[in-house]
Amino acid sequence: MRWRHLDKSVFLWLLLVAALLVLVINPLARLVWSSFQDGATGAVTLDNYLAAYGRWRYLEALVNSLVLGLAVAAVCVVFGVPMAWAVSRTDMPGKGLVWAAILGTFIMPSYLGAVAWILLAGPNAGWLNRVYMGLTGAAAGPFNIYTMAGLVLVIACYSFPYMFVFTRSALDLISSEMEDAATTLGAGVLRTTLRVTLPLTLPAMMAAFIVAFLEAIALFGVPALIALPGRIQLMTTTLWQFFEFPPRVQVAAAYAMPLLSITALLFWLQQRLIARKGYVALTGKGGERRVVRLGAWRWVMLGYCLFITSLSFFLPMVVVLQAAFAKAWGRGFSLDNLTLANLRFVIVDQPITRAATVHTFVYGGVSAALALGLALAIAYIVHRRLVPFGRALSYVAMAPFVIPGIVLAIGFYAAYTSPPLALYGTAWILILAFTTRFLPIAYANSNAAIRAINPELEDAVRILGGGRLLALRRVVGPLLKRGLAGAFLLVFIPATRELSSAIFLYTTGTQVLSVLLFDKSDEGNFEYLSAIGLILVLGTVTLVLAGLRLVGRDFMLTRTTTT
Amino acid sequence: MSKLALRHLSCRFGSVTAVDDISLELASGEFVSLLGPSGCGKTTTLRLIAGFLPPSGGTVEMDGDPISSPASALPPEKRNMSMIFQSYAIWPNMTVAQNVAFGLEVRRLARAEIRARVGHILDVVRLAPFRDRYPAELSGGQQQRVALARAIVVQPAVLLLDEPLSNLDANLREEMRYEIRRLHDEFHITTVYVTHDQAEAMVTSDRIAVMNQGRIEQVDEPRALYARPRTRFVAGFIGRTNFLDGEVHGAEVVFDHFAIALARFDESPALRGKVAFSLRPQSIHLHRQPPAASERTCVIPGRVVQRAYLGEHWDYAVRPKDGELQLRVTARPHEVFEVNEHVWLEVDPGQMALLGSSIGT
Ligand SMILES: Nc1ncnc2c1ncn2[C@@H]1O[C@H](COP(=O)(O)OP(=O)(O)O)[C@@H](O)[C@H]1O
Ligand SMILES: [Mg+2]
Numbered sequence: 001m002r003w004r005h006l007d008k009s010v011f012l013w014l015l016l017v018a019a020l021l022v023l024v025i026n027p028l029a030r031l032v033w034s035s036f037q038d039g040a041t042g043a044v045t046l047d048n049y050l051a052a053y054g055r056w057r058y059l060e061a062l063v064n065s066l067v068l069g070l071a072v073a074a075v076c077v078v079f080g081v082p083m084a085w086a087v088s089r090t091d092m093p094g095k096g097l098v099w100a101a102i103l104g105t106f107i108m109p110s111y112l113g114a115v116a117w118i119l120l121a122g123p124n125a126g127w128l129n130r131v132y133m134g135l136t137g138a139a140a141g142p143f144n145i146y147t148m149a150g151l152v153l154v155i156a157c158y159s160f161p162y163m164f165v166f167t168r169s170a171l172d173l174i175s176s177e178m179e180d181a182a183t184t185l186g187a188g189v190l191r192t193t194l195r196v197t198l199p200l201t202l203p204a205m206m207a208a209f210i211v212a213f214l215e216a217i218a219l220f221g222v223p224a225l226i227a228l229p230g231r232i233q234l235m236t237t238t239l240w241q242f243f244e245f246p247p248r249v250q251v252a253a254a255y256a257m258p259l260l261s262i263t264a265l266l267f268w269l270q271q272r273l274i275a276r277k278g279y280v281a282l283t284g285k286g287g288e289r290r291v292v293r294l295g296a297w298r299w300v301m302l303g304y305c306l307f308i309t310s311l312s313f314f315l316p317m318v319v320v321l322q323a324a325f326a327k328a329w330g331r332g333f334s335l336d337n338l339t340l341a342n343l344r345f346v347i348v349d350q351p352i353t354r355a356a357t358v359h360t361f362v363y364g365g366v367s368a369a370l371a372l373g374l375a376l377a378i379a380y381i382v383h384r385r386l387v388p389f390g391r392a393l394s395y396v397a398m399a400p401f402v403i404p405g406i407v408l409a410i411g412f413y414a415a416y417t418s419p420p421l422a423l424y425g426t427a428w429i430l431i432l433a434f435t436t437r438f439l440p441i442a443y444a445n446s447n448a449a450i451r452a453i454n455p456e457l458e459d460a461v462r463i464l465g466g467g468r469l470l471a472l473r474r475v476v477g478p479l480l481k482r483g484l485a486g487a488f489l490l491v492f493i494p495a496t497r498e499l500s501s502a503i504f505l506y507t508t509g510t511q512v513l514s515v516l517l518f519d520k521s522d523e524g525n526f527e528y529l530s531a532i533g534l535i536l537v538l539g540t541v542t543l544v545l546a547g548l549r550l551v552g553r554d555f556m557l558t559r560t561t562t563t
Numbered sequence: 564m565s566k567l568a569l570r571h572l573s574c575r576f577g578s579v580t581a582v583d584d585i586s587l588e589l590a591s592g593e594f595v596s597l598l599g600p601s602g603c604g605k606t607t608t609l610r611l612i613a614g615f616l617p618p619s620g621g622t623v624e625m626d627g628d629p630i631s632s633p634a635s636a637l638p639p640e641k642r643n644m645s646m647i648f649q650s651y652a653i654w655p656n657m658t659v660a661q662n663v664a665f666g667l668e669v670r671r672l673a674r675a676e677i678r679a680r681v682g683h684i685l686d687v688v689r690l691a692p693f694r695d696r697y698p699a700e701l702s703g704g705q706q707q708r709v710a711l712a713r714a715i716v717v718q719p720a721v722l723l724l725d726e727p728l729s730n731l732d733a734n735l736r737e738e739m740r741y742e743i744r745r746l747h748d749e750f751h752i753t754t755v756y757v758t759h760d761q762a763e764a765m766v767t768s769d770r771i772a773v774m775n776q777g778r779i780e781q782v783d784e785p786r787a788l789y790a791r792p793r794t795r796f797v798a799g800f801i802g803r804t805n806f807l808d809g810e811v812h813g814a815e816v817v818f819d820h821f822a823i824a825l826a827r828f829d830e831s832p833a834l835r836g837k838v839a840f841s842l843r844p845q846s847i848h849l850h851r852q853p854p855a856a857s858e859r860t861c862v863i864p865g866r867v868v869q870r871a872y873l874g875e876h877w878d879y880a881v882r883p884k885d886g887e888l889q890l891r892v893t894a895r896p897h898e899v900f901e902v903n904e905h906v907w908l909e910v911d912p913g914q915m916a917l918l919g920s921s922i923g924t
Contacts, residue, residue, distance in 0.1 A: 456652035462639040463613055463646040464666035464717060474665075478656040 012377065013387040019374055020396045022421070023436040027411030028403070031260075034414040035253035048254035061233035062258060065217045068152060068234065072216035073209045075156035079308050080163025081205065086305060087164075088171035091291045092298045094305075101309035102161050107540050108313065109497040110158035111221030111517065112533035116316030117154045118225065119323060119526060121145040125330060127319060146230030155222050157312035159212040163205065170204035171197070203273045210270040214263055218404030220500035221514070225521055235259055236406050236500070243504060249414055256407040264402040320537075323530035342531040353516060357535060360512040363427060364495035367434035368442075371491050372484065374435070375442035379450045380476075384458075394443070401440040405500030408437055413504055425507045433501045438491040445487035449480050489547040493540055565624075566591040566753045567612070567721055572621035574607050581607040583777035584621065589721075592751040594744075595782075596764035599774030600800070605757040606649075608774070609723050612755060613646050614639040625720065645714035646723040649730070651706050653698040659709050660685070660694040666717035684716040687749070688742075704735045711743070715750055722754045728763060740766040761801050765789075773797045789843075791916045798841035798918060805847075805890045807840040807915065820886030821863045827912040840915040844893040848909040849879065849900060863908045865890075867900050881908060 038045045052058060086092045087099065120127050121143035129141020144150060174197060220236045227234050235255075242252035294301060306314075323329035324342055331337045346353040378397050382390035400408065412433045416423040423429040453476060461471035499514040506515045517532045565588040574582040582604045589595050597605045610616045612623055614636050623631035630637040645666070654662055660681055667677045685691045688708040698706055707727060714722055727743070728736045744767045747754060758764050764771045765785045772782040773796070780794045792798035795806065809818040811834050814825050825831050848854075853862055868889060869880035877894040890908065900906055 454650055454652065456648040456650050457654060459613075459615060459639070459646070460648060460652040460654070460713075461665070462615075463642070463644055463723075464713070465640050465643070465669040466665070467638070467640050470669070475654050475656065 013381065016374065016377055016381070016393060020378075020393065023374075023432060023439065024396050024399055027408065027415045027436070028399070030415040031253050031256065031407065031411035034250050035257060037250050039248060039250045048250045051248075051251045052255035057233055058238055058255065061235050061238040064148075064233055065235040065259075068148070068155070069213040069217040071148075071152045072155045072159055073212040075152060076160040076163040076212040077205065077209065079156060079160035079312075080208070081167050082301070083305050083308060084164045084167035084171060086301045088168045089292050090294050090298060090301065092294060092301045092305070094302050098302075098305045098309060101306075101313045102164055103544070104317070105158065105161050105309065105312040107537060107544060108158070108316065109221070109499070109514065109533070109536060109540075110155065110219065111225060111499055111514065112320065112536065113158050113312070113316050114154050114222040114225040115517070115521070115526065115529050115533060116320045117145050117150070117157075119319040119329060119530075120315060121150060146226055148230075148232055151223065151226050151230070151232065153311070154226060155216050155219060156212075157316075158222075159215045160308070160312070162211045162215070163208040166204045166208035166211075167201055170201040174200050207270045207273050210266050210273075214266055214404075218259065218263065218406065218500070220406050220503060221518065224503075224518060236404075239406055239410070240503070243410075247413075249410065252410050253414060256404075256410055259404055260402070260407050263404055267402045320530045320533055323527050324534045326527055329526050329530070342527045343534070346528065346531045346535065352511060353513075353532065355509075356511045356513050356516045359427070359510060360496050360514070360536070361539065363431050363434060363512060364492050367431045367438065367495050368488050368491035370431070370435045371439045371442040372446065372488050375439060375446040375487075376450070376480075376484070379443060379446040383447075383450050384455060394447075397443040398440050400436050400438075403437075405437055405498065406504070409433060409501035409504035412436075412501070424505070425510075427510050429505050430502055430510055430512070433505055434495045434498055437498065437501055438495055441494070442487060442491050445483065445490060449483040449487070452483075453479055485550045486547055489543050489550075493543050493547075496539055496543075497536055565589055566593070566626065567755070568624040569608075569612070570622050570624065572608070572611060572623065573619045574604075574611055574616060575619045580777050582611060582618075585774075585777075585779045586621075587772055587779060587782060589753055589755070591753055594747050594754045594756065594767060594769045596756045596758060596768040596771045597774055598758055598761060598764040598771050598800075601759055603774045604777040605759075605774055606725055609646070609725050609755060609757050612721070613644055613723055614642050642721075643719055644721045644723060645717060645719035647710045647714050647725065647727045649726045651710040651727075651730075653706050653709050653713075655698050658695050658697055659690060659701070662698070662709055663713045663716055666713065670717065680716055684712045687746070688712045703731055704739065707731060707739060708742075711746065715746060715752065718750070719752060722752045724754065724756045726758055727756075728758070728760075736760075736763075743767050773800060775800070790914070792841050793916070793919050795839065795841070795918050798916065802843065803891065804841045804843055806918075807842055807888070808837070809840070810837050811835050818883075818886075819888040820884035823861050823910075823912055827861060828915070828917075829913060830917050834917075839918040841918055842890070842910065842915050844878075844891045846911060846914040847881075847890060847892045849881065849892055849894055849898060850907040850909060851900075851904075853907045854909050859913060860909050860911045863910065865906055865908050867902050867904050867906055870900065870902055872896075881906060883908060 035048055036044050036046070038047065083098065083102075087095050092098075118126070121129065123129065123144045123146070124140060126141065126143055126145065128143045132138065132141040132143070145154070217235060220240065223232075223234045223237050224240065226232075227237055235258075239252050239255055239259075242248045242255060319329075322333060325339060326337050327339045327341070328337065347357065348354065375397060378390075378393050381387050382394045387393075403411075412429060413424065415421070416429055416432075423432065457475050457479075458468070458471040461475055462468065466474070496512075497514055498512075499518060502512055502515050503518060506512065511519070513532050513536050517529055517536075520529055520532070567589040569585055569587045572582055572585050573580065585608065587595070597608060599605055607616065611618050611631060614623075614631060617636045618631055618633055620633055622629045625642070630642060654665075657665070663684060664677050664681045667680060672680075681694075682691070685694055688711055690705060690708055690712060693701060693705060698709065701709065707730075710727070714724075724743070728739050731739060740763055743756075747767070756764070756767055768785060770782055770784055771788050773780045773788065775796045781788065781792065781797045783791070788797065789801055792801060792804075798804045798806070807818055809816045809822075811817075811825060812822075815822040816825055816828070816834065816838060825834060828834060850862075853864075854860075856862070863883045865881045865883040866885075867879055868882050871878040874896075876896060877898060877900075879892040879894060879900065880889045881892050882889055892908070894900075
């Protein structure tokens, strides 16, 4: 074969395969492999499984996690569905405010929400308890966040936006004509809603139910802040305990298997639900939609929406702000309690937090760039059929979707603590783990962006004498630019707040803010925690605003629907 | 030596053979059309020539050098060709002038030269007033002309066009046919033009290659293609026709209830066994009285079974003798016959085109 005739994309393909090997395949393979390995000798054994499932405490954690997942998903339905219906279909006032509050809920990392809820509903000292005691003169308040109910509430507060977004998109696609068809056949409003509207939105709601369930069982931050002190055993906290010194990686790997398989199975189920043919009506552009007039009830509806968003956003934001600027949060909202010392301490005085702030945004930025670059390259060669087995590459790129962050971290730990690639202890292990974790988001976005570009536009460049690279630079690049900026932010934002994989992989020199926040939580210095959280939130807000400018109102929506 | 030559070219996608052993040579400056129904492999052939696809078999040669073979293919950007795509593929992020200048920039021409050539070509395609517009601000016909200008301005060795007019409305399509031929007469670029519209091919081309199921059935000048189709497919695809199936018996070719002396056919020495002919409706003449016998023609009695008046002409269906065969006959508006009327068909065997393949079906 003559060199002049050779298609150079082979080299790119090899490079991508290598990248995916490092990022996805090796960690996963090592995870599975080490679950069968004896920690000391490396011999093949089933002891890890015996150790992981041999104690009632560990099995109880499994059950607790499943119960938690179901409860959270159920609460999400109660929270999210009425709000979605109200915003999509009724004349409820203040829709903009509700929408903004939900966006705010998205922006708030759930572990910061947990910190806020400890301030709100910690036994005795929590704000809600103090208000209750003040009003009733009782000696103790009724609220205790360190319970299963508290855990469910906090996690649901930060998962219900999925339910809201999924349901709302489904409702937005059902035209009033479909409902009218039922009404003209003599069905009342209630019957129409129950028999037509609800069944049509059901697949979307079930899909969101699954997402919320998966979020809840895979979450680490909130359980670490609430379940650990509350002595509620969960899968993720148990995994974390396996990692306490000396780390029992092999046992952790064995213990992670149910989490991994449940996630994979449910994700598959969710995809089936979304793809179901009977609901094609949902994929088409809906016809005109008429608003339902609620009369006086619209104020009740608004009240409900504001109540839920108060739980998830307004109240937490208020207490976090108060604590971040307070000398002592318990002294309340008075002027002489105000101080900038916490922020100063975090940003300026303390070298660790200063470094962590830098790390957070640098690691996030680098991993977003890596994930996006890789995702684009894969999406491109898959769509242009440049190489054989391109489809396989895209499946591998999407695979991290079904891997909970905490499980991924165990895989990375198993794969990269020893040579040949001893990345543990360097920033790279965090950066690469973040890259892997958010690769699916990057891929989904890249895929959509590339699909929108007619390949003939590039063919035209090539036939006129420009190479593929020139086509990429002069045509594909400029056409992708807008969408890619959005996609970059969609990876950057979660990467700056990622806790569950970071917590297993950081070392003293490579802390990020999320880890620091968790690390300092046992010290009980909530002013300090709130200040760290505030920095994270401000960073995210800046990025989201940039995203809204670049992409428009649907910015955060695309993120969730690609989930 | 031919400018461009396809030799036994094949292209398979899995089990589908999109292009099946086609051979075609183009002289320098020649305009050849690939004409065939949708899905017959025209685009694939064009992409093989352009180098976007490697062939599964055979070669593409330019000026005698192989540029594509199953072992290796010169990438499209090194072939000095231009192509106009079905979607036009105008770059939406560039203005008209930038689109047109692109190929010249890639060729690293001096800036002044680029400006001059872009200006000239935009005049030729009458787009000068639109040079700073973006494609989204142009009509379909204008976008089409941008694509033409962009392809021609680089003076390619070969110009490839893939159904360039199929997205235009009927009037514009007719106008652009002549425009494309005009540009060819001005620049004399060796051209391969893909279309499924026979009128388009007829207006623009020096020669037409008719494709069917990945194969070239016949390559000929437009007139020859119409007058002397060599396969049943070509005869049926280009214009309307009658198929006559017969068999040679001694000194006669016997058809359904009538016969014609073997000696009347040009190809008489070659005729034996079952034979098939195509006879155009315009080549049959109807008479009330038996016409005077002549050297060239022969006369068959028949009966009108159907007729339709189409303004420009009459369309008759006539059954020779009492056979099953129905012949379609086109007659001028004043040649009026009634249904069931007995008529005489005058046929010139010299205009009956012997069909090579699918004889006796
Ligand atoms: N990339 C491809 N993969 C598989 N089959 C293809 C591909 N491109 C074309 N084909 C098939 O090859 C045949 C010829 O296609 P094409 O050349 O596009 O036809 P035309 O341009 O004449 O309409 C069709 O049956 C088509 O389905
Ligand atoms: Mg085609």
